[in-house]
Amino acid sequence: MGSGVAGDQSSRGFAQRSAPGPATAAVWPNAASIERDGAALAAKAASQLWSAECDIDWRLAPVRPWWLPRRNHVMLASQFLHGERAARSACEALLPLLPDGALRLALATQITDEARHCEAYERYLARLGDISPRRTLLADAFSRIADWKGPAGGLVLATHVVLESEALAIQQDLVRDFPCPILQRICQLAGRDESRHLALGRILLKAADLAARPIDERLALHHALHRLWQDCAQAVVEDHGVILWRAVPRSRLDAGWRRLQVTFRRVGLIGHGEARAFGAAEAAVPAG
Ligand SMILES: [Fe+2]
Numbered sequence: 038m039g040s041g042v043a044g045d046q047s048s049r050g051f052a053q054r055s056a057p058g059p060a061t062a063a064v065w066p067n068a069a070s071i072e073r074d075g076a077a078l079a080a081k082a083a084s085q086l087w088s089a090e091c092d093i094d095w096r097l098a099p100v101r102p103w104w105l106p107r108r109n110h111v112m113l114a115s116q117f118l119h120g121e122r123a124a125r126s127a128c129e130a131l132l133p134l135l136p137d138g139a140l141r142l143a144l145a146t147q148i149t150d151e152a153r154h155c156e157a158y159e160r161y162l163a164r165l166g167d168i169s170p171r172r173t174l175l176a177d178a179f180s181r182i183a184d185w186k187g188p189a190g191g192l193v194l195a196t197h198v199v200l201e202s203e204a205l206a207i208q209q210d211l212v213r214d215f216p217c218p219i220l221q222r223i224c225q226l227a228g229r230d231e232s233r234h235l236a237l238g239r240i241l242l243k244a245a246d247l248a249a250r251p252i253d254e255r256l257a258l259h260h261a262l263h264r265l266w267q268d269c270a271q272a273v274v275e276d277h278g279v280i281l282w283r284a285v286p287r288s289r290l291d292a293g294w295r296r297l298q299v300t301f302r303r304v305g306l307i308g309h310g311e312a313r314a315f316g317a318a319e320a321a322v323p324a325g
């Protein structure tokens with residue numbers, strides 16, 4: 038990313054001018070110091086393996102609330118599947134950008150996890166006997182990530198912070214009150230994996246040392262993440278509205294973006310004393 042922030046911001050956000058470079062020490066300056074953390078996470082993943090075939094009771098029948106049409110039930114589960122497929126693809130794009138060693142091994146275990154989550158939702162949808170296409174807004178959000186050509190640390194923020202910690206958290210709200218024991222079991226098993234993925238994101242962001250990147254690059258990245266967040270949040274609003282006929286309060290979405298700012302400060306995307314500059318840039322070039 039160059040210094041022409043406004044020019045970059047008028048593009049599709051994550052589509053930048055130059056392709057990500059190789060996994061050099063300049064891209065991951067702190068990688069060597071956290072190899073051990075990556076190895077510990079990979080080992081934990083190995084100890085928590087589960088099987089989509091054996092650890093879910095497929096003899097149970099899928100359950101849906103009496104007021105929800107079958108078509109909407111299929112739509113809901115299908116969006117979970119599309120989200121998992123997108124997470125797997127994003128991690129596959131990130132893998133070759135990581136240095137060889139424990140960090141790459143830990144991400145490889147995440148890819149295996151995401152593949153297992155896909156398998157669980159595929160089996161569930163097979164039980165429902167149907168599948169819905171990916172909804173447009175979510176497809177836009179995922180293609181922003183697929184088109185990412187900026188610094189590798191930005192891809193980690195997009196996948197492991199915006200998608201995993203926030204967008205998926207809102208999605209989980211959808212299923213919390215859903216009465217289907219199979220769906221709840223899938224979410225329970227996948228949720229344990231997701232918390233490890235969040236931990237991996239924190240480790241990778243330490244390795245990337247975002248705070249050392251130029252502020253122009255970080256401002257452009259912040260804007261791209263805001264657009265991604267808006268697409269995801271809007272998609273969830275539509276899902277609630279179309280599938281469950283229930284609006285998501287605007288305050289829920291705003292609080293999500295505000296919470297992300299805290300994370301961005303913690304990982305160095307927004308540096309000490311820079312919050313005002315980032316807020317002003319966001320106000321000057323509204324996302325969307
Ligand atoms: Fe997942």
Ligand SMILES: [Fe+2]
Pocket residue numbers: 124151201230231234
């Ligand atoms: Fe995940």
